[in-house]
Amino acid sequence: MSKPYVIRVSSQKGGVGKTTVSVNLAIALSLAGSKTLLIDADFINPSVGIHLGVEGANVGVRAVLIGKSSLEGAVVRHNPSGLDVLPGEIVSRPHNPTAAQMQRLFRQIFKTTYNFVIVDTPPGFFPEEEFGNFGEAIIITTPEMSSCVSAVRLANDYDRTRLKHELLINKFRNKGYELHVKEIEEMYDGTILAILPDSEIVPIGVSERIPAYLMNRRAPFSSAIGELAEKYITKAGFEFQPKKSNSIFARIAAAFRLLFGRN
Ligand SMILES: Nc1ncnc2c1ncn2[C@@H]1O[C@H](COP(=O)(O)OP(=O)(O)O)[C@@H](O)[C@H]1O
Numbered sequence: 001m002s003k004p005y006v007i008r009v010s011s012q013k014g015g016v017g018k019t020t021v022s023v024n025l026a027i028a029l030s031l032a033g034s035k036t037l038l039i040d041a042d043f044i045n046p047s048v049g050i051h052l053g054v055e056g057a058n059v060g061v062r063a064v065l066i067g068k069s070s071l072e073g074a075v076v077r078h079n080p081s082g083l084d085v086l087p088g089e090i091v092s093r094p095h096n097p098t099a100a101q102m103q104r105l106f107r108q109i110f111k112t113t114y115n116f117v118i119v120d121t122p123p124g125f126f127p128e129e130e131f132g133n134f135g136e137a138i139i140i141t142t143p144e145m146s147s148c149v150s151a152v153r154l155a156n157d158y159d160r161t162r163l164k165h166e167l168l169i170n171k172f173r174n175k176g177y178e179l180h181v182k183e184i185e186e187m188y189d190g191t192i193l194a195i196l197p198d199s200e201i202v203p204i205g206v207s208e209r210i211p212a213y214l215m216n217r218r219a220p221f222s223s224a225i226g227e228l229a230e231k232y233i234t235k236a237g238f239e240f241q242p243k244k245s246n247s248i249f250a251r252i253a254a255a256f257r258l259l260f261g262r263n
């Protein structure tokens with residue numbers, strides 16, 4: 001049995017798209033036939049549940065970290081995609097996990113049969129002592145100078161701790177005022193993992209609690225997410241087995257929400 005492929009989705013800056021990428025990539029992996037777990041490890045602002053419409057968890061990642069719940073006991077299923085989610089709890093004070101707690105969580109994760117574990121994180125760099133040195137990282141940036149400078153800083157921190165990382169450019173508009181991909185590539189001094197367009201389908205999906213990839217698989221944002229998922233499936237050596245689209249289910253659910261109000 002091989003260990004799950006752990007991908008930490010990170011950035012130095014907030015609001016660049018960590019949760020958006022985590023949620024949509026996890027759904028794409030799941031719909032492509034990979035057994036996938038999405039963990040909301042943004043202990044400051046947990047928002048995976050908001051994107052997926054599974055908010056309000058009493059038991060979630062914090063309960064597993066402090067040993068109050070097993071991993072299986074805290075995981076919820078996102079039915080439209082078949083994705084397993086370890087949600088964050090909405091608590092008045094953020095929980096800062098200790099290294100021992102993170103190790104306890106990952107010991108449990110490495111005993112599971114998940115193919116992929118996607119970890120959404122708070123902005124910033126978390127030293128090994130705090131977050132552990134598990135898997136590899138996606139660093140997210142937008143094509144703006146301030147965001148790219150922060151991304152390079154995070155890349156340097158990861159290099160120091162020998163955590164493998166790749167850069168993803170999000171909210172790309174292809175406008176003259178943006179940094180060019182080549183310039184970003186040079187600043188980062190590495191290859192670009194993916195470029196995701198700025199797309200209205202993302203905020204629409206958040207407001208409907210149906211992530212963009214489920215809402216419309218043909219949109220350019222979704223195609224780019226689909227390609228990213230395929231890239232990881234190939235890298236991990238799994239077979240790509242696309243499942244039937246659930247977008248009809250998603251559309252019916254959206255219609256119901258609009259008709260009968262949100263929960
Ligand atoms: N590719 C995109 N196109 C358009 N809006 C986006 C895109 N990615 C993220 N957003 C929007 O940017 C905001 C921040 O995204 P989020 O994923 O919450 O960032 P983070 O988790 O890094 O704080 C949200 O309002 C989200 O809808």
Ligand SMILES: [Mg+2]
Binds near residue numbers: 042047120121
């Ligand atoms: Mg977030």
